[in-house]
Amino acid sequence: MAAAFGVIQAFGWRFGLDATASETAVATLQVIVAGLAAAARFRSSLFTTRVGNQDVGVGPSALLDTLLNAVDRAVDRRRAVERLATARGHCGHGQDADVRARCADADRRGWTSRRACN
Numbered sequence: 001m002a003a004a005f006g007v008i009q010a011f012g013w014r015f016g017l018d019a020t021a022s023e024t025a026v027a028t029l030q031v032i033v034a035g036l037a038a039a040a041r042f043r044s045s046l047f048t049t050r051v052g053n054q055d056v057g058v059g060p061s062a063l064l065d066t067l068l069n070a071v072d073r074a075v076d077r078r079r080a081v082e083r084l085a086t087a088r089g090h091c092g093h094g095q096d097a098d099v100r101a102r103c104a105d106a107d108r109r110g111w112t113s114r115r116a117c118n
Helices: 002-011 023-042 060-088 096-110
Strands: 046-049 054-058
Touching: 002 023, 023 060, 054 060, 060 096
Parallel strands: none
Antiparallel strands: 046 054
16 A cells, blocks of 8 residues: 555545645545555456366466465464363363263364463
8 A cells, every 4th residue: 555655645646636735635535546456456366277176367366365364263262262161161060971082083183272262
C-alpha cells in the first residue's frame, strides 16, 4: 500500500477533487484509493493452473492464500486445545469413552500442552 500511496502522491493525483478541496480530503481519498489498489494487486493472479481437481492461482494471491490458510489452521489448533482443556476438566465425572479416546488421541499427536490440559 505504501508504494501505491507514494506513486499517487508523487504524481499529485487528486481523483477529481478540485483545487478548493482541503488537503485532508485529498489525502483521505488518496489513502482509500491506494488501499483499494493494493488489495486488488494482492488478490490478482497472473494465471490459473489446475492441480489435481483444484484451480490454483499463480501470483500474489497465492502468497495471500497461503498466509490465510496458515492463520486459519493456527486458530483452529488453539481452539481445539481450549476445548480439550475444558473436556479434560470433566475427566472422571461421568465422561464417556468417546471423550477419553479423543483426549488420548490428542496426547499421542502432541496437540496439547501440559499447562493447558492438566
